[in-house]
Amino acid sequence: MTMELPSSSxxxxxxxxxxEHRLAxxxxxxxxxxxxxxxxxxDDLGMPQHDVVxxxxxxxxxxxxxxLAQQGIHAMVLDRATFDFEGPWATTARMETLRSPKELTGPALGLPALTFRAWFEAQFGADDWARLDKIPRLQWMDYLRxxxxxxxxDVRNETTVTAVRPRADGKVQLDLSTPAGPSRVLARRVVLATGRDGLGGPAVPGFMQSLDRARWAHSSDVMDYRTLKGLRVGVVGAGSSAMDSAATALEAGAASVDLLIRRDDLPRINKSKGAGVPGLTHGHFDLPDTLKWKLRHYINVANVPPPHGSTLRVSRHANARFNFSCPILSVEQDGAALRVSTPKREFAFDFLIVSTGFKVDWHARPEYAAIASHVRAWKDRFVPAPGQEDTELADSPDLGPLFELQEKTPGxxxxxxxxxxxxxxxxxSHGSVSGxxxxxxxxxxxxxxxxASAFYREDFxxxxxxxxAYDDPELLGNEWVPA
Known part of the structure; x- marks a missing residue:
């Protein structure tokens, strides 16, 4: 007897x-x-031990x-956010829609019933799917929930990792802050799935360091944009987060928003999109170092343009201005105003938003204090060709085949x-397969x-x-008569 799965012709x-019945x-x-x-x-000295955290x-x-569950390995997942607010989608992200094409299967792991499309069509139907252009940001968060x-x-919310301490016995100790108080656990393997800023933080330009923190924000900061109503706002940058920040400020009633763009034009082509083929997805790790660097540096230099919709979301406002060839020379605080000097002119703002991306800086994260000086970066062993210098790439961790960190000094x-x-x-190290x-x-x-392979070798x-010791018999001995 076969089970008929639910469908809708x-x-x-x-x-x-x-x-969910179909997926199950x-x-x-x-x-x-x-x-x-x-x-x-x-347990080890009262600390629970886990295979993977x-x-x-x-x-x-x-x-x-x-x-990992597909391989029979249980992982405990820790997140500092409250329940249902993991990741940036419902907190610091401000785009209206994702930029990724809606057809991408994302984290579905090859299961059609686990895709966003299946989730969407189950609720709204195939016709609505056909009409959908891009996935709304908050709807993507609902899908992840x-x-x-x-x-x-197994996600444990409101749990912050305060220290990561690898041990010589093959375990990693994690110090935790939880709603029940501080605790410690051990893990045989720890996976850092900490997003864009998880190995450092926002890349804040030096010219911002001495300013009153109440007068500026990084685009990744949690803030109430309604406080910008009636203010003159400057946005440094022209990427997707800059456009999203500018649009959100305008929609909140900012008196004006000036985008300060160092380039003399916006890039038109998303080169990283053109690189997305299965051969690269599966073969990037095996490329020679020079080709890995060449590829990623080319994409960095070409720059990823802001999404079409995000740019229109800004330009539809009459009080939005795109200022090209305006790299920041200096920023000075003049009472309640910020005076921003550029090669073209000086701007006066009430508030400044810097959308300057993120950086890898292990020392900026106190939980990594035990490992910060030991992690090998690409700059510790690779010298790019002249003209291909790239700080983002140089600071990237030099990873092994299992995404593992490696020591700067062996032992x-x-x-x-x-x-x-x-x-x-x-x-x-691995290509665009993790972020x-x-x-x-x-x-x-x-x-x-x-x-799974590593665990089996260790536990051989x-x-x-x-x-x-396995003794489940296939034959009982009474299945034949000897000749």
Whole structure:
């Protein structure tokens, strides 16, 4: 007897309950999650031991945990945010829609019923899907909330990692701040799924350092844009976050918004989009270092243009101004105003937003104090060709095949390679498989299968002993009569 799965030949919505029924059946047929096979880990000096702890419950952390479950490995996921507010989508992100094409399958890990499209069509139908241009940002957050629930990802919210301490015995100690108070756990492997700023923080230009913090913000800061009503606002930058910040300020009633753009024009072509082919997704890690650097440096220099819709969202306002060839020379505070000097003219603002991206700076994160001076970066071993110097790439961690951190000085920090970087700064080493939507599933599966292999090697004697002790007979001896 076969089970008939819910469907809708007319393309009408079937409802989430029916989709979840279909997904549950798919997971059952695939044996997902797989049977547990890892040896139990006893407490150590009162500290619970886990096979894998993932730091970060956004889309990368969810995908990594779900991919590990397919391999029969349970991961505990820690996130400092409150329940249902993991990642930037419902907090610091300000775009109206995602820039990724709606057809990308994102963290679905090859499961059609787990895709955003299936989730959307189950509620709104195929006709609405056909009419949809881009995925609304908050709808993507709703999808991730659903993903966490249906894949039963073990996320512990309001849990902040205050220290990451690798040990010589192959364990990593994590000091935690939780609603119940401070605690500590051990993990055999730790995955850093901490997003764009998780290995450092905002890249704040030097000319901002001495200014009153109440007069400026980085585009990634949590802030109430309604406080900008009636103010003269400057935005430094012209990328997607700059456009989103400028548009949000305008929509909140800012008196004016001036975009200060160092280039003499906006880039037109998103070169990174043109690089997204399966060969690169799976082959980037195996490229020679010179080609990895050449590729990523070319994309950096070409610059990613802001999305079409985000740019129109700004330019539709009469009080928005695009000021090209205006790199910042200096910023001075003059009472309540900020005087910003550029090669073209001086601007006076009441508030300044810098949209200058992020940087890798282990020393900026107190939780990484034990490892900050030991992590090997690309600049520690690779010298680019003249003219290809690139600070972002130079500061990127130099990762091994399992996204693992490597020591700057061999033997100086035992256990460092038990920490795996599954976030955007892994791009130079592994390609775009850990920080963005298009290939996040491929990266998660690479990480999960690699960890499964590593665990088996480490526990070989345990598994060999289980093999020797295995005594479930295939034959009972009464199936034949000897001649």
């Amino acid at each position: 007319s393309g009408a919505p079937i409802g989430l309950a029916a989709l 059946r798919d997971l059952e047929c695939l044996g997902w999650p797989a049977r547990a096979w890892m040896p139990p880990q006893p 993932v730091i970060g419950g956004g889309q990368a952390g969810l995908a990594a945990a779900a991919a 659903w993903y966490r629930r249906v894949m039963a990802v 100086a920090c035992p256990g460092l390679d038990r920490i795996h970087c599954f976030c955007y700064p892994a791009t130079l 963005d939507i298009p290939a996040i599933s491929e990266g998660a599966r690479r990480l999960a299968t690699g960890l 004697e345990h598994h060999y002993a289980k093999l020797e």
